[in-house]
Amino acid sequence: MKAFTTHFKNSSMTTTADFTNTSSITLKLEQVSKQFGNLTVLENLNLVIEPGTFVAIVGKSGCGKSTLLRLISGLDQPDQGTVFYDGKIHRKLNGHARVMFQEARLLPWLNVVDNVQLGLGKTGKGKALEALNHVGLESRAKDWPSVLSGGQRQRVALARALVHEPRLLLLDEPMGALDALTRIEMQQLVERIWLETGFTAILVTHDISEAVMLADRVILLDDGKIDLDVKVDLPRPRHRDNPNLIKLQEDILRRVLTIPA
Amino acid sequence: MSINWSKLTGRITGWVLPIFLMIIWDVASENGWLSSQILPSPREIVQAAIDLGISGELAKNIIASSERAGWGLLIGGSIGFFLGLVNGLSRTADRFLDTTVQMIRNVPHLALIPLVIIWFGIGEEGKVFLVTLGVFFPIYANTYHGIKTADPQLLEMGRVYGLNHWQLFSQIIFPGALPSILVGLRYSLGLMWLTLIVAETIATTSGIGQMAMNAREFMQTDVVVLAILIYALLGKLADMGVHFLEVRLLQWHSGFRQ
Numbered sequence: 001m002k003a004f005t006t007h008f009k010n011s012s013m014t015t016t017a018d019f020t021n022t023s024s025i026t027l028k029l030e031q032v033s034k035q036f037g038n039l040t041v042l043e044n045l046n047l048v049i050e051p052g053t054f055v056a057i058v059g060k061s062g063c064g065k066s067t068l069l070r071l072i073s074g075l076d077q078p079d080q081g082t083v084f085y086d087g088k089i090h091r092k093l094n095g096h097a098r099v100m101f102q103e104a105r106l107l108p109w110l111n112v113v114d115n116v117q118l119g120l121g122k123t124g125k126g127k128a129l130e131a132l133n134h135v136g137l138e139s140r141a142k143d144w145p146s147v148l149s150g151g152q153r154q155r156v157a158l159a160r161a162l163v164h165e166p167r168l169l170l171l172d173e174p175m176g177a178l179d180a181l182t183r184i185e186m187q188q189l190v191e192r193i194w195l196e197t198g199f200t201a202i203l204v205t206h207d208i209s210e211a212v213m214l215a216d217r218v219i220l221l222d223d224g225k226i227d228l229d230v231k232v233d234l235p236r237p238r239h240r241d242n243p244n245l246i247k248l249q250e251d252i253l254r255r256v257l258t259i260p261a
Numbered sequence: 262m263s264i265n266w267s268k269l270t271g272r273i274t275g276w277v278l279p280i281f282l283m284i285i286w287d288v289a290s291e292n293g294w295l296s297s298q299i300l301p302s303p304r305e306i307v308q309a310a311i312d313l314g315i316s317g318e319l320a321k322n323i324i325a326s327s328e329r330a331g332w333g334l335l336i337g338g339s340i341g342f343f344l345g346l347v348n349g350l351s352r353t354a355d356r357f358l359d360t361t362v363q364m365i366r367n368v369p370h371l372a373l374i375p376l377v378i379i380w381f382g383i384g385e386e387g388k389v390f391l392v393t394l395g396v397f398f399p400i401y402a403n404t405y406h407g408i409k410t411a412d413p414q415l416l417e418m419g420r421v422y423g424l425n426h427w428q429l430f431s432q433i434i435f436p437g438a439l440p441s442i443l444v445g446l447r448y449s450l451g452l453m454w455l456t457l458i459v460a461e462t463i464a465t466t467s468g469i470g471q472m473a474m475n476a477r478e479f480m481q482t483d484v485v486v487l488a489i490l491i492y493a494l495l496g497k498l499a500d501m502g503v504h505f506l507e508v509r510l511l512q513w514h515s516g517f518r519q
Contacts, residue, residue: 073421095423105418109436109513118432119422144513160422 024051024200025085025096025168027072032081034067034224041067043224045081054194054201056215058208060256063221065204066172072202073099073170085168098166100174104153106145106160113141116160124163131159135189151182155189162193169194171203175210187214195236208256212249213238220255228255301483306490309483318472323491325467329385329460330453330495333392338449341397342442345404349438350430362401370394371459378463388460388468395456396449403445407438440514443507450499454492 027049034042041064049055057065070076071083074093083090106115116128132138135155145153154174161169171190175183191214194201205211211218212232220228230252234244283303289295290302297305313319344362348355370391381387411434419429461470469488476484511517 075417075421093420093423097421099418099421101414101418103414105414107415107433107436109439110432111513118419119424119428146513146515164422 023167024198026051026087027168027200027202028084028087029072030082030084032071032078032083034064034071034076034078041224042071042078045224045226047219047226049200049202051200052198053216054191054203054214056203056205056211056218057221058205058211058218058252058256059221059227061206064224065221068221069099069170069172069202069204072168073097075099094168096167097170098161098164098168099170099172100154100157100161102173102176104145104150104157106153106156108145110145111141112137112143112145112148112156115145115156116163118160120163127163128159131163132156134162134193135159149182151178151186154178154186158186158190158193162197165197166199168200168202171201171205173205176205176207183210190214191236208249208252209240212245212252213240218248218252220252222256228252298480298482301486305483306487309481309487313472313484313487322467322469322472323495326457326461326469327495329388329468330392330457332389333456334396334449334453336389337393337396338400338446340393341400341445341449342404345401345442345445346408349405349408350434362398366398366402370456374460374463383465388457388465391460392453392456395452399448399452400442400445403441403448404438407441408434410441411437440507440511443503443510446506447500447503450503451496454496454499458492 027047029045029047032042032045032047033040045068057068059065067076071078074083074090074097077091085094085096106112107118110118113125113128113132116131117124120127129138129141132141135158137152137155137159140148140152140156145156148156157174175186178186187210190201203211203214208218215232218228218230218232219226230248232245232248234242238245286295286300287303290297290300290304295302301309310319344358348358348362373391373394377387377390381390415433415437416429419433424432457468458470461468462474465471465474469491473485473488476482476488507517
């Protein structure tokens with residue numbers, strides 16, 4: 001908590017946003033609620049996420065986990081409560097955050113490298129190629145997205161997010177639609193890049209094994225409230241057969257399943 | 262040396278039927294089964310084309326018609342494209358203008374010919390005006406549709422990735438609308454020739470339609486048929502132009518990749 005307060009004080013003194021600052025973001029949600037019509041999706045949610053951590057948000061479908069991610073990214077605004085980035089109230093889309101969606105959302109009329117370069121301007125070519133190299137797809141730079149496999153498209157989408165050097169990476173089930181083997185490869189890639197780069201990462205997923213493999217902290221959402229908030233204190237690289245990991249996974253799963261629908 | 266037979270037959274197949282019909286037509290004319298007053302023989306038509314070509318009349322008329330078509334397409338297409346963009350992008354403009362556009366659309370533009378003659382006489386402006394009206398709507402409707410159906414997921418992604426309004430338009434909305442806009446262009450080209458044929462047969466001093474009407478006065482069926490064939494050819498050329506654009510601009514689209 002000490003680290004958080006210092007960070008808070010420092011950043012409240014900086015007045016302008018600095019895009020070259022690659023340090024990760026401290027995120028705080030205070031009494032956040034969101035309704036859609038009569039339906040309350042999130043209710044009085046309080047959450048602090050330390051800089052540089054990897055947090056997984058799990059829960060049944062409809063528990064509000066994607067809505068939470070949209071509030072954090074600024075794509076949607078909370079009805080009540082406030083989202084703070086580094087201690088500053090944050091209302092618009094934040095330039096420091098990048099989102100990976102469940103679908104790759106590549107522009108079909110741009111080739112791979114131009115997709116990665118999106119929003120960078122003409123000078124970004126080198127950076128885009130470097131990012132593609134990072135995800136192992138430099139050789140496909142000139143291809144159309146339509147000829148890539150689902151896993152390759154998501155890797156391009158990851159490169160597109162990384163090229164902006166985000167301080168906060170929001171992952172909205174980006175591996176949800178991939179087959180089992182591709183999914184494991186993608187998880188390893190995301191973990192490796194997160195370890196190298198050190199951004200704050202928030203992963204929304206329905207796959208609990210994925211959550212405990214990747215995250216420092218797993219948050220279970222139920223009915224718009226935090227039902228469980230556990231630290232995953234296991235050394236990396238983690239192995240799927242680690243008994244502690246399996247036990248934690250089972251505990252969380254049991255908790256999810258005992259929640260009355 | 263190996264010949265790609267399947268490719269070769271693929272190219273030829275489409276021409277088998279027209280050539281076969283030409284042969285029957287020619288044989289029928291030569292043997293007098295078909296009166297040249299009703300339908301001239303293919304040889305007579307070729308002869309007429311050569312004669313008119315040498316006298317320069319053919320080129321003069323084709324140029325006159327193409328100019329009218331071109332101006333009408335340019336003016337009507339630009340207005341349609343621009344209005345389609347504005348109404349597709351702005352809900353206020355859409356509410357304000359769409360009723361008017363739909364009402365204009367439902368008037369058959371050829372019904373305006375008597376009025377157009379009163380307004381413009383038999384000069385160029387009347388014909389260009391009619392073509393303008395004819396090509397306007399397909400381009401308007403398809404541009405509008407293309408803009409309106411822009412993928413909201415891609416737009417959301419664009420916003421997250423920091424694109425400004427102009428970039429959202431130029432990188433996401435417009436390229437996504439392009440296939441639809443080209444469909445509109447294709448429809449417009451069909452209507453462009455149709456409008457021109459009707460306009461030129463009613464009131465003109467030059468053009469392919471006028472050439473055909475003149476020939477009718479003197480029962481020159483060969484020239485009449487030649488005029489019809491030239492319209493078919495020009496229509497085919499215009500269509501090839503759009504196809505060329507599609508192949509160039511829509512390479513990313515699996516349906517147009519070569």
